[in-house]
Amino acid sequence: MKPTVGFIGLGLMGAPMAMRLVDAGYPLHVFNRTKEKCAPLVHKGAYAASAPAEVAEKSDIVITMVTNDDALRSVSSQIQSIARSGSIHIDCSTVSPVLTTALEKEYSQTGRFFLHSPVLGSIPQATDGTLMLFVGGSDDAYATADPVLTMLGQKIWRFPKVEHASIMKLIMNSFITGMIGTLSQALAFAQNAGVGGETVLDVLNSSALNSAMYQTKGKSILEKNFSPRFFLENLLKDTNLFREAARSYSVDTPVTESMKSVLEKAVSQGLGKEDYSAIIKILQ
Ligand SMILES: NC(=O)c1ccc[n+]([C@@H]2O[C@H](COP(=O)([O-])OP(=O)(O)OC[C@H]3O[C@@H](n4cnc5c(N)ncnc54)[C@H](OP(=O)(O)O)[C@@H]3O)[C@@H](O)[C@H]2O)c1
Numbered sequence: 053m054k055p056t057v058g059f060i061g062l063g064l065m066g067a068p069m070a071m072r073l074v075d076a077g078y079p080l081h082v083f084n085r086t087k088e089k090c091a092p093l094v095h096k097g098a099y100a101a102s103a104p105a106e107v108a109e110k111s112d113i114v115i116t117m118v119t120n121d122d123a124l125r126s127v128s129s130q131i132q133s134i135a136r137s138g139s140i141h142i143d144c145s146t147v148s149p150v151l152t153t154a155l156e157k158e159y160s161q162t163g164r165f166f167l168h169s170p171v172l173g174s175i176p177q178a179t180d181g182t183l184m185l186f187v188g189g190s191d192d193a194y195a196t197a198d199p200v201l202t203m204l205g206q207k208i209w210r211f212p213k214v215e216h217a218s219i220m221k222l223i224m225n226s227f228i229t230g231m232i233g234t235l236s237q238a239l240a241f242a243q244n245a246g247v248g249g250e251t252v253l254d255v256l257n258s259s260a261l262n263s264a265m266y267q268t269k270g271k272s273i274l275e276k277n278f279s280p281r282f283f284l285e286n287l288l289k290d291t292n293l294f295r296e297a298a299r300s301y302s303v304d305t306p307v308t309e310s311m312k313s314v315l316e317k318a319v320s321q322g323l324g325k326e327d328y329s330a331i332i333k334i335l336q
Contacts, residue, residue: 055112055196056081056111057080057081058082058111059082059093059115060107060116061117061119061123062082062090063084063118063119064174065144066118067089068175068178069204070082071092071096071179072178072179072181072203072204073203074096075096080097080099082094082099082107083101083102083104083106103130104127105130105131108130108133108134108135108136108139109134109135112136112139112140113139113197113200114139114142115142115144115200117145119286119289120147124151124155128166132158132164135164138163140164140193140197141165141167142167142169142197143167145170146170146286147293152188152215153214153215155214156214160190165189165193166189166214167187167189167193167197167214170185170221171184171185172185172221172224174281181204184205184207185201185205185207185208185209186218187201187209187210187217188210188211188214188216189212218297219297222293223294225294226291228265228287228328229307229315230307231265232311232328233307233311233314235265235266235270235273239274240335243336253267253270273332277327278326278327278330279327280326280327282327283324283325284324284327285319285325286328287328288312288316288318288319288324291308291311291312291315292312294308295308314331315331317334318331321334
């Protein structure tokens with residue numbers, strides 16, 4: 053019999069992830085702070101809860117996909133107030149290693165389990181279940197959660213230490229930060245100099261420098277399509293998390309420092325809710 057699953061946080065990523073679970077026949081209880089976002093899932097047979105605690109009360113496994121440390125801290129206090137003994141909370145948000153380490157400890161002290169499973173990939177991968185997952189936490193909890201995680205991700209990397217999963221996600225997002233900075237300044241220069249952004253992507257495509265990210269984001273930048281797949285303000289959040297975590301291990305982060313100020317400038321100019329590729333607007 054399938055376990056009852058709860059899903060909290062039905063944003064850009066959470067909604068398609070939860071949809072996969074309800075489509076696969078998992079009994080699903082959902083909560084979203086903005087209630088209207090529950091409607092498409094309820095239409096498919098999910099139950100809408102009035103609070104995170106209600107989700108936790110009814111579920112064997114609760115998944116969260118919320119914005120940041122503050123949101124996860126708030127939601128997990130409500131989950132912990134009522135979750136069943138032996139239940140599992142899997143957080144998929146991008147948050148600090150300090151918080152995930154603290155949560156794992158708190159849950160274990162009350163006979164529950166906490167796994168951190170941040171994801172790499174965006175809305176298309178969340179929709180078709182091809183996310184990459186970095187799962188940190190105990191083997192026992194992971195063994196129980198594996199069938200659910202397999203519905204969400206195509207490839208799973210296991211980390212016995214919960215904070216190592218969090219750190220791996222921040223490392224991967226540091227590539228996004230550096231790559232979008234390089235791509236944006238290159239395309240801005242090519243366009244302003246009349247060289248042609250399409251030609252830049254074409255040359256990249258034939259070279260060892262290419263990446264799928266450069267092609268996908270390059271194409272949408274040239275089409276001036278900045279509809280969000282990953283909010284620019286969330287890339288700033290992750291850039292700050294990476295910087296703080298790397299510094300705590302005595303690592304200098306010069307690329308991240310320079311991108312932090314570019315992203316802050318973009319947010320101050322009202323671009324926070326656009327796709328992160330919108331940083332090109334402040335470079336030209
Ligand atoms: N988009 C991507 O490509 C991507 C990829 C990998 C990882 N991530 C990470 O995944 C997480 C979610 O990102 P997203 O793109 O789905 O962003 P999003 O659309 O802004 O979703 C954020 C979700 O968190 C909820 N939330 C925020 N603060 C809350 C609070 N205090 N209490 C309860 N719920 C709260 C929001 O509720 P409301 O609807 O009420 O605002 C929403 O459901 C972030 O950590 C992000 O960095 C995103």
